Structure formats: C-alpha cells, structure tokens
Amino acid sequence: MNMxxxxxxxxxxKKEVVPGDIVVANVDRMVLHDLSxxxxxxxxxxxxxxGTMFDPDRVAFxxxxxxxxxxxxxxxxxxxxxxxAAKYGIxxxxxxxxxxxxxxxxxxxxxAPGDVIIGCDSHTTVYGALGVFSTGVGNxxxxxxxxxxxxxxxxxxxxxxxxxxxxxxxGTTPRDAAQFLExxxxxxxxxxxxxxxxxxxxxxxxxxxxxxxxLMAIDLGAKAGYINPDDKTAxxxxxxxxxxxxxxxxxxxxxxxxxxxxxxxxxxxxxxACPPTVGNVKPIGQVAGTEIQLAEIGxxxxxxxxxxxxxxQAIQGKTVHPNVRLQVVPVTRGVYLxxxxxxxxxxxxxxGGIIFPPSAGSxxxxxxxxxxxxxxxxxxxxxxxxxxxxxxxxxxxLASAATVAASALAGRITDPRT
Amino acid sequence: xxxxxxxxACWKFGHNIPTDMITPTAYVMRxxxxxxxxxxxxxxxxxxxxxxxxxxxxxxxxxxxxxGRAIAPKAIKASGVGAVIAEFFSxxxxxxxxxxxxxxxxxxxxxxxxxxxxxxxxxIEAGIVENLTTGKSIQGRAxxxxxLDMLRAGGLIPLLKSDAGKVxxxx
Numbered sequence: 001m002n003m004x005x006x007x008x009x010x011x012x013x014k015k016e017v018v019p020g021d022i023v024v025a026n027v028d029r030m031v032l033h034d035l036s037x038x039x040x041x042x043x044x045x046x047x048x049x050x051g052t053m054f055d056p057d058r059v060a061f062x063x064x065x066x067x068x069x070x071x072x073x074x075x076x077x078x079x080x081x082x083x084x085a086a087k088y089g090i091x092x093x094x095x096x097x098x099x100x101x102x103x104x105x106x107x108x109x110x111x112a113p114g115d116v117i118i119g120c121d122s123h124t125t126v127y128g129a130l131g132v133f134s135t136g137v138g139n140x141x142x143x144x145x146x147x148x149x150x151x152x153x154x155x156x157x158x159x160x161x162x163x164x165x166x167x168x169x170x171g172t173t174p175r176d177a178a179q180f181l182e183x184x185x186x187x188x189x190x191x192x193x194x195x196x197x198x199x200x201x202x203x204x205x206x207x208x209x210x211x212x213x214x215l216m217a218i219d220l221g222a223k224a225g226y227i228n229p230d231d232k233t234a235x236x237x238x239x240x241x242x243x244x245x246x247x248x249x250x251x252x253x254x255x256x257x258x259x260x261x262x263x264x265x266x267x268x269x270x271x272x273a274c275p276p277t278v279g280n281v282k283p284i285g286q287v288a289g290t291e292i293q294l295a296e297i298g299x300x301x302x303x304x305x306x307x308x309x310x311x312x313q314a315i316q317g318k319t320v321h322p323n324v325r326l327q328v329v330p331v332t333r334g335v336y337l338x339x340x341x342x343x344x345x346x347x348x349x350x351x352g353g354i355i356f357p358p359s360a361g362s363x364x365x366x367x368x369x370x371x372x373x374x375x376x377x378x379x380x381x382x383x384x385x386x387x388x389x390x391x392x393x394x395x396x397x398l399a400s401a402a403t404v405a406a407s408a409l410a411g412r413i414t415d416p417r418t
Numbered sequence: 419x420x421x422x423x424x425x426x427a428c429w430k431f432g433h434n435i436p437t438d439m440i441t442p443t444a445y446v447m448r449x450x451x452x453x454x455x456x457x458x459x460x461x462x463x464x465x466x467x468x469x470x471x472x473x474x475x476x477x478x479x480x481x482x483x484x485x486g487r488a489i490a491p492k493a494i495k496a497s498g499v500g501a502v503i504a505e506f507f508s509x510x511x512x513x514x515x516x517x518x519x520x521x522x523x524x525x526x527x528x529x530x531x532x533x534x535x536x537x538x539x540x541x542i543e544a545g546i547v548e549n550l551t552t553g554k555s556i557q558g559r560a561x562x563x564x565x566l567d568m569l570r571a572g573g574l575i576p577l578l579k580s581d582a583g584k585v586x587x588x589x
Contacts, residue, residue, distance in 0.1 A: 043575075137510075138486065141513065385436045
C-alpha cells in the first residue's frame, strides 16, 4: 500500500484497502473557514435539526476570507460563526486576521503525520506535504458525518506518481514548476485520483515549497496530492505539530501506480497561468508586456515568508509603477511577524506597496481584490477563473513572487530575469 | 425520494465549468433565494431567467471543478433542474450531487449528441441517456454502491436516518 492507502486503512479499521473500495474513516481534524463554516452550520442546525457534535476539539474554524467586514451581511457571517462555535464548544477558533486557513492550521500544529484531515475547501489537499491524507468534502458530508460522527466516506483513489527532475534554472522557482504542471498535465488529468509527487526535485525542496504541489494538485482535478514522508517531514512535524507522538506512513517498496510520469524541469522558464483558467499556462516570454493594474503577493500559494523575501529583494530601493497597486498579504500572523522583524515590511512600504492583514487576500474578492472590466492583476494566488475577482472579463494572471515583483515595478508582466 | 428516471429539456454547457461560474461568490452567502437568480449566469445569462422545473443540464468534461462548494449542486437543484449529466464531473461535485439529492450521471461521448433545447430522457440507475429529439441514445456509467444509495434516499442526511445509513456508520 502507499501512504494514502495505509492511512485510510488505519482510519477505517481495516488491514488493507485497494483503489475502488468505499471506506468510512475516522477523521482527526475538520477545518472550516468563515464562509464554509456558515454553510455547514446551516446544514447541521436547519437540515439535521442540530444535536450533539461528536468531538468539537477536532473542529477548527479560521476566518480567512473576511478580515474586517465591509458590510453588515459580512459581519453577520462572522457573528454567526462565532455563535455556532460558542454553542457547540469549538475552542479552536482563529478569528479574522489570523491568516489563510490551512497555513494557520499548520503553523498552530493542529495536525500530525498519519492524520485524516477534511475541509469544505478544495485546497484542503495541502496537508499531503506533511504525511497526512487530506481532501475537501461537501457541506452535507461535513455536517452529517463529520460533525455528528467524526467520520467521512471516501472512495480509495488510484494513484498517479509524478516524478520531477531538476534542478531549476536561476529565476525559475518551485511555484513556476507547480504552475507548469497544471498546464502540462491538464486541469482534468487526475480527476478522482491521488497524485504522488516524487523524484529528486521534490526530495530536495523545503517543506514550505513542497506544500505547493499537493495544494495545486486540486486543479489537476485530484482528490489528494501527497509526498512520501521522509526525515524532513518528521523534523517539520516535531517542530510544529502539537501531538508529538505520530507515525510516518511511508509507501511500501512494491507500491503500484495507475501511471508514472517523469517530468524534466531543468530547462523550465518562469511560467504564467493566463485567463481564463489555471491550466492555460504559458512561458513568460509569451505574455511579457501585458499591462497590469494590480499585483499581489498573497493567497494559499503565496504570501509565505519566502515569497515576501523574494518581493523585498526585488523591490528594495525601487518604486512600484505608478499605475500599479502592489498588495502584500502575509499568509499567517507568524509570517507577518517574521517579515516585520527581518525588515521586509519596511522595504515594501518604502517602495509603495500596501500591506493587508493575514488572510486569504484577493481570493474570490470577498474582502479585497475586485477588478473593473478592463483591469488585470498578476498574483501568487491559486486561481484565476472568470468572475472570481470582480467583472467576469477582468483578467487575472498567476505567477511566482519573483515574476509578480518584477511586473509590479514595470507596470506590465515582466520576466524576473530581465 | 428523488426521481431517477427523468424527461426534460436540455441546457448544454461546455468543459471545465468551475463552481465559481455555477454559483458566483458574491451571492454565495446571500441566501438561496438570491443565489438561484444568478446560477450559471456567467456561462449563459438566459439560464437563470428561463430554466424550467424538470430541465436537464448536459455538460462536458470536469463539470464543477475549482472550489468544492456544495452550494453549487444545491443551487442547481433549487433552480428546478432534475439532473445533471456530463462527460465526467469534478470529484467534489460528483460527491456533493448525490449527497444533496441531485441526480448525476457520467456518460462519455454525450456532449456531441445533445444541443440546448433537445428533449432528453435519463435513467440514472440504468445509466442510459436518450435524446428524444434525435432518437440517439448513449450508455453512461450507472452509479452504484453508496452513491446510488444516497440518490435513492434523496441524499446523505436521509440515508443516515435509514437502516442502510446505520450499516454505513458501523462499516
């Protein structure tokens, strides 16, 4: 069995599972953001009539879409979430300004290798970089099986192994590699399947950079993404996880894959996902010169300390282009503090950037980041589908922090190597 | 109980339709009454205005990709649509449909066989789609196991109240 099969077998009390089996697994953690927690609360109280929550300590709320309600309706969403948490005894509540949901959970150690984690958010796949099986489920699943019984149902997925080979050229980053795969493999290439990221390129990455791959596996259509846990996973768990006793569920040596794909990244140029979809990925040369009005370092796939460092390095002593608003959204409070202490925030403000509270940033334009019809943004966010950021014809380009930084200075999409 | 043999007029959509396009974020938290007025409007502005009870959505590949929001199938169901049939669905949409009692059927090859306005008949349990306008039919992948149990019961919540649901929790 591979990591996911072993974790699902353990969580469902079985000796062995094979792809295609339907299992009802015990869930270790259920993570909800402000919007999804409201939708699940409605199912739990209105459609099911409330009742007892199986174990409120397994539930965590992170209010990441709204950092300060711009309307009464938004305020009501947060008030409702706080009321629900208080009523049912949910103690793990990270209120507005804590950061982007999964990064907050990771930074606060509410996970351990071998766990099953579910969320009503498709990017719940990120914990696959930490030796965890994690995926998104619907509101009814979360309420009826998760809240009520501490369980979830899964079909054990077939697994595709993607073996990545580097090293990357100077100026090309792990984000470019993850973005490239969405175009190269295709947005529907792994529907219902799990994707294991492997190979020397993955082994050499930091955990922070590894997270990009399971995170972005969702936009290959995958149920889950994961990296076979190793010493780096164990060290990271030791540092962050609140539960010090956990087990690494490593692939058996004879594990079988539905498919194995080898990808050479050593000649890769910086990549940009262009409108209208995450899979419309082009080498930077094909889109360089496109004018932009918004640039953002933020989101679950950006706003990490490494991204903010890359930005600060690129813009130190320079000035953001007068036609561009540069928005910087640290992904957690911890990242914000670290950036502050390193002097990065000062550099960004002096260059004309705007710092926003730790949050999901312009993701879905709930609290910020809406555009007019003819505007364009380049960001480190995860998604660019039409209508996610204001007018359906507004254009959203996705790229690495280095490319976003170079573009913010030039006012147009710019190769960071030039 | 959800009807699993349906006949209705077809609305055809393309490939990789994200949930953001089914249920625009601006209306997600504004209640179903408001949401239904905007369902799929960015893909076809006529849809929310003219959709009739019992109509059937025909989609291409990977319908319901992007965000895993269950409000997407809920809004489609609330619009009166009786079933969604597609080449194939995104994983989260394929879970969420049966969980909330919206019949789904995957039928590869379907997309070229149907146009908006055609009348079609779908037998979910048998996996068969018939185009009553052209006379052509296609065999899809009939749901089985838990997915079919949820569809028959009308969703996950009613299933869990039944004997089959108790068996599921003890499995």
